[in-house]
Structure formats: structure tokens, C-alpha cells
Amino acid sequence: MLKTRTLDAAQHRFGFALTVPALIAFLLLIFVPFARSLWLAFNEYLLTSAEPRFVGLANFVRLFADPGFRESWRVTGIFVICTTSITTLFGTTYALLLNEPMRGRTIIRAASLLPWVLPSTVTALLWSWLYNGQYGVVNAVLLWTGLIHQPIFFLSDSVGAMIAVISAKAWLSTPVVMLFVLAALQSLPQEQVEAARIDGANDFHVIRYVVLPHIRKTLGVMIILQAMGNLQMFDIIYAMTSGGPVRATTVFSIEVYRRAFENWDLGMASAIGVIWFLTIAVIAIPYLRSMFTETHGS
Amino acid sequence: MNPLVLASRRPVAVIARALALLFLVSFLFFPVYWMMVTALKPNQQIFVQFPEFIPTHPVLDNFKRAISQSNLPTYLVNSMITAGGSSLLTTTLAALAAYGFAKYRFSGRFATMNIMIGAQMFPFAVILISLYPMMQSAGLLDTLTGLTIAYVVFALPPAIYILFSFYSRLPNELIEAARIDGASEIAILRRIVLPLSKPALISVAVYSFTWAWNDLLYSLTLVTSDNLRTIGPGLLLTFFGEMQQDWGGAMAAAILASLPAVIIFAFLQRFFVAGLTSGAVKS
Numbered sequence: 001m002l003k004t005r006t007l008d009a010a011q012h013r014f015g016f017a018l019t020v021p022a023l024i025a026f027l028l029l030i031f032v033p034f035a036r037s038l039w040l041a042f043n044e045y046l047l048t049s050a051e052p053r054f055v056g057l058a059n060f061v062r063l064f065a066d067p068g069f070r071e072s073w074r075v076t077g078i079f080v081i082c083t084t085s086i087t088t089l090f091g092t093t094y095a096l097l098l099n100e101p102m103r104g105r106t107i108i109r110a111a112s113l114l115p116w117v118l119p120s121t122v123t124a125l126l127w128s129w130l131y132n133g134q135y136g137v138v139n140a141v142l143l144w145t146g147l148i149h150q151p152i153f154f155l156s157d158s159v160g161a162m163i164a165v166i167s168a169k170a171w172l173s174t175p176v177v178m179l180f181v182l183a184a185l186q187s188l189p190q191e192q193v194e195a196a197r198i199d200g201a202n203d204f205h206v207i208r209y210v211v212l213p214h215i216r217k218t219l220g221v222m223i224i225l226q227a228m229g230n231l232q233m234f235d236i237i238y239a240m241t242s243g244g245p246v247r248a249t250t251v252f253s254i255e256v257y258r259r260a261f262e263n264w265d266l267g268m269a270s271a272i273g274v275i276w277f278l279t280i281a282v283i284a285i286p287y288l289r290s291m292f293t294e295t296h297g298s
Numbered sequence: 299m300n301p302l303v304l305a306s307r308r309p310v311a312v313i314a315r316a317l318a319l320l321f322l323v324s325f326l327f328f329p330v331y332w333m334m335v336t337a338l339k340p341n342q343q344i345f346v347q348f349p350e351f352i353p354t355h356p357v358l359d360n361f362k363r364a365i366s367q368s369n370l371p372t373y374l375v376n377s378m379i380t381a382g383g384s385s386l387l388t389t390t391l392a393a394l395a396a397y398g399f400a401k402y403r404f405s406g407r408f409a410t411m412n413i414m415i416g417a418q419m420f421p422f423a424v425i426l427i428s429l430y431p432m433m434q435s436a437g438l439l440d441t442l443t444g445l446t447i448a449y450v451v452f453a454l455p456p457a458i459y460i461l462f463s464f465y466s467r468l469p470n471e472l473i474e475a476a477r478i479d480g481a482s483e484i485a486i487l488r489r490i491v492l493p494l495s496k497p498a499l500i501s502v503a504v505y506s507f508t509w510a511w512n513d514l515l516y517s518l519t520l521v522t523s524d525n526l527r528t529i530g531p532g533l534l535l536t537f538f539g540e541m542q543q544d545w546g547g548a549m550a551a552a553i554l555a556s557l558p559a560v561i562i563f564a565f566l567q568r569f570f571v572a573g574l575t576s577g578a579v580k581s
Contacts, residue, residue, distance in 0.1 A: 016407075029447065
């Protein structure tokens with residue numbers, strides 16, 4: 001049997017060299033800009049200022065005194081929690097239903113990914129049209145079934161606009177959850193399901209005591225990824241409502257965009273960015289920890 | 299075959315399952331159907347309170363208008379260039395780095411890689427705040443090159459993670475055997491590793507393409523000339539104006555804007571789904 005050669009220094013250098021281009025791109029495009037934005041959070045930096053001026057925590061003091069900011073915190077929370085729960089519920093249910101043998105299942109699965117492939121502006125246009133106040137099909141159905149008597153102008157109503165953006169984002173992400181849960185169900189041990197049935201378990205018991213424990217890890221990762229993605233959501237909300245009416249759908253991403261690229265108040269935009277980043281970090285830590293264990297374990 | 303979970307044959311259970319499936323299938327497919335139906339209707343059938351669910355007189359006027367009266371073809375070409383370019387760039391950078399991290403031992407590789415993977419927590423808008431002036435001073439603002447480079451931000455960290463997982467599972471024996479035969483490190487990479495990783499590379503390429511193709515934030519900010527716009531801001535600024543009421547044209551344009559990504563996805567779906575589910579990614 002051949003003895004495995006240990007790599008020599010030149011080979012290690014080759015390996016390191018392979019990572020250099022990505023490292024440079026990462027530093028220039030992601031790390032340095034991000035670090036600079038974090039630093040800007042402690043500065044006053046307006047369109048009119050020549051250079052950022054260090055002001056310590058002044059931006060944060062102003063932020064926490066600002067009711068508008070507290071409002072965007074609340075709006076972000078509602079959007080993220082509602083969208084993540086609905087997507088997880090729909091995606092998991094859909095996966096369980098598509099797990100059963102039926103004709104055309106493969107095609108339905110593949111076609112269900114369509115919402116995920118459409119450009120986000122298309123999703124936004126489509127859902128704005130569905131929720132249109134005068135000619136939208138949602139209003140037509142609600143009027144026709146007699147649930148309402150007057151059409152609702154969803155996008156100019158604060159609750160309606162929130163419903164509209166949540167449905168658009170849930171529509172976009174449900175297929176992804178379905179896909180991952182379906183993949184996790186593939187390794188569900190048949191014997192456990194059968195053993196439970198012999199013990200008299202019905203479908204609910206099987207889901208509760210066999211399926212959910214089995215897909216728990218996948219669901220956990222999906223919920224974290226959904227929450228991270230929803231916390232970052234910009235495209236669909238901006239295109240559908242621009243954060244309105246008034247501030248009803250102004251989530252963090254829109255707040256930062258407005259302050260940075262409409263008011264050119266980069267210091268304040270960065271300060272919100274810091275709080276936004278910390279919120280994401282709290283959610284992301286368990287996920288990253290599992291990733292890091294994987295990278296070290298190999 | 300996956301094990302059967304929902305097995306009850308009681309009528310109530312069968313009906314409940316059918317209703318749930320009907321609801322979810324309608325939720326996912328009806329909007330797409332409605333987009334197509336609206337695009338095929340003449341205006342007088344669009345602007346009614348109770349619309350027809352099956353168009354009685356389908357017409358192609360909306361498509362003709364969407365192509366001739368907007369810059370849609372230009373937007374599509376620009377999106378192809380920026381999304382295609384950044385996908386190629388991201389996949390190349392990530393593949394080399396992931397292979398280096400997975401199969402060589404050099405100090406600091408875990409720390410470096412974990413920081414790169416951890417960058418998925420950085421909000422894109424926060425990066426953009428400082429990327430914008432950097433692009434400006436590099437003269438890359440309002441250019442397709444600049445936008446293509448900026449798109450690397452979206453997919454580079456997850457791409458490195460997905461490909462790292464893939465390369466870690468690649469048996470070392472293959473590489474060792476080639477080394478014993480005297481193959482150089484570059485030859486091993488080119489003749490053995492890259493051909494073997496084709497499915498993973500395709501899935502990462504599709505993933506980063508989709509991110510760039512879907513983008514609105516970066517394209518809206520980094521590009522301002524109409525002839526350089528991509529489909530995201532292009533559609534937004536053409537069809538979301540205050541006075542805009544051309545829903546037929548908007549739906550036709552939306553369909554045309556979706557086609558390239560849908561076609562690519564339909565062909566590569568097989569690779570993509572397997573690659574995506576093997577390493578979880580943000581959606």
C-alpha cells in the first residue's frame with residue numbers, strides 16, 4: 001500500500017494562492033465597505049459635509065429619541081414575524097402534501113419553484129395588480145363572495161399595504177421551504193412511521209412525534225434563513241409601496257435606503273444599519289455556529 | 299420513495315388534504331395565471347370590476363406595446379450582461395477559494411473562511427452606503443462593469459460555503475493518486491477537480507445569476523442612465539409611475555422579463571435543486 005505523502009510547503013502556498021482572488025474581492029467589495037459603514041455610524045456625514053465628522057454616539061441618541069425609528073422597528077418586526085411564520089407553515093404543509101404519491105407530482109414540484117425564479121420587480125408588479133383597488137382580482141373575489149361591499153384600496157391603506165407585501169414575499173419563499181422540507185422528508189425512516197402506526201398513531205401523531213422531530217433541524221435552518229432574508233427585504237416592498245402609505249411598510253432596509261440615497265445622511269443611515277446588523281446577527285448566530293462546526297469538522 | 303406520512307383514508311381527512319392542496323396550489327399558481335391572462339386581454343376587459351377568469355378574445359397587443367413603447371429589450375440585454383458576468387465572476391472566485399480552503403492546509407484558513415461565510419449577516423444596503431462612494435471614485439458608477447462587480451457582494455459568501463461543502467466531500471484519494479502520478483497542482487485542479495464539480499458549479503452559477511437578475515437595490519442606486527438600466531429598475535420606473543395605468547402592458551413586460559431566468563432554470567433545475575438543498579442558502 002502506498003504511503004500518503006504529506007503536502008510540501010509549495011503545495012500549501014498553491015492552496016493559499018487559490019483563495020487570494022476571492023479574498024481580495026471579499027475585502028474590497030464586502031468587508032471594507034461594511035467596516036467603513038459601521039465607522040460612519042459614529043460620524044456626522046451629510047451631502048453637504050466634505051468629510052465625515054466624528055460625533056461619538058450622537059447618531060444613536062438621536063435615533064432612539066426618534067418615534068419614526070421606533071415605528072420602523074415595529075414595522076420590520078411585524079413583517080418579518082408574519083412572513084416567516086406564514087412561509088414556514090405553507091411550505092411545510094405543501095411539502096407534506098406533495099410527499100404523497102400522486103400523478104404529476106414531479107411536474108407540480110418543479111413548477112412550484114416558479115415564483116422564486118421571477119425577478120422581484122415582476123413579483124411586485126404582479127401583486128400590486130392582484131391587490132389593485134379598482135380592478136384587482138382580490139377585490140373582485142371579495143366583492144363577489146359578499147365579504148366586502150366596497151372595494152378596498154389595499155396599497156393606500158396601512159394594514160392593507162402590509163398584507164399585500166407579506167403575501168408577495170410569502171408567495172416568493174414558500175416554494176423554497178417546500179423544497180428543503182421535501183428533501184428532509186426523504187430520509188424519514190419508514191420503520192419509525194410504521195411502528196408508530198402499529199402503536200395506533202393517527203396522521204397528527206405521526207407528524208407530531210415522528211416527522212417534526214426528524215425535520216426539526218431543517219425547519220430551524222429554514223426559519224433562520226427566512227428571518228435573515230426577510231429582515232433584509234427591500235426590492236418587493238420598495239417597488240410595491242416605497243415604504244408607504246406614510247411609513248406603514250417602512251422596514252429597516254427602506255429606512256436606510258431613504259436616509260442614505262434620498263436624504264444623503266450617511267451617518268444616520270449607517271447608525272440604523274448598525275442596529276439592523278445586530279438584529280440579524282442575533283438571529284444568524286445559531287446558524288453560523290452550525291456552519292462553522294461543519295467547516296472545522298471536515 | 300419517501301415514507302407515507304398522511305395516510306388516513308377517513309373522508310374528512312381526504313377532503314381536508316384535498317382542500318389544503320387546492321388552496322396552496324392556487325396560492326402559488328393563480329398569480330402567474332392571472333399575469334398571463336391579463337397580458338392577453340384587451341384594455342376594455344382589464345379595467346372592469348369583475349374580470350373574466352378565462353379570456354374570451356386573447357390578443358397580443360400588450361406584448362407588442364411592451365416591446366415597442368418601452369426600453370424593455372435594452373433592459374433585458376443589460377440584465378443578461380450584468381447577471382451573467384457577475385455569475386461567472388462569483389462562481390470562478392468561489393470555486394478556486396473553496397477548493398483551496400477544503401483541500402490545502404495553511405494557517406488562518408478557518409478564520410478567513412468563517413469571516414467570509416459570516417458576511418452573509420451584513421445587510422446589503424449597509425455595504426452599499428460605502429460601496430457607492432468607492433465605485434464613484436473608481437469611475438465605475440453608472441457603468442455595467444461597476445454593477446457586475448458590485449453583484450459579487452450578493453452571492454460570494456454563500457457560494458464559497460456551498461462549494462466548500464462540496465469539495466470537502468470529494469475523496470482525497472483521487473487527488474493523491476494524481477499527485478503520485480506526477481500531476482501538478484494546476485493539472486489536478488483543471489483535469490480532475492473542476493470536471494467533477496460541474497453540477498455544484500452550475501448550481502452556484504444559477505444561484506448567483508438569480509440574485510443579480512432579481513436585484514433592485516444595487517441597480518437602482520449604482521446605475522442612473524436609462525440605456526444602462528437592468529430589468530428591475532427598468533420595469534419599476536416604466537410601469538410604477540403615478541400616472542401609470544397600463545396593467546396589460548405591465549403584465550406583458552413582466553412575462554417577457556421573466557422568460558430568460560425561467561428558461562435557464564428549467565434547463566438547469568436538476569443540478570440546481572440538488573446543489574441548493576445540499577447547502578442551505580438565504581432566500
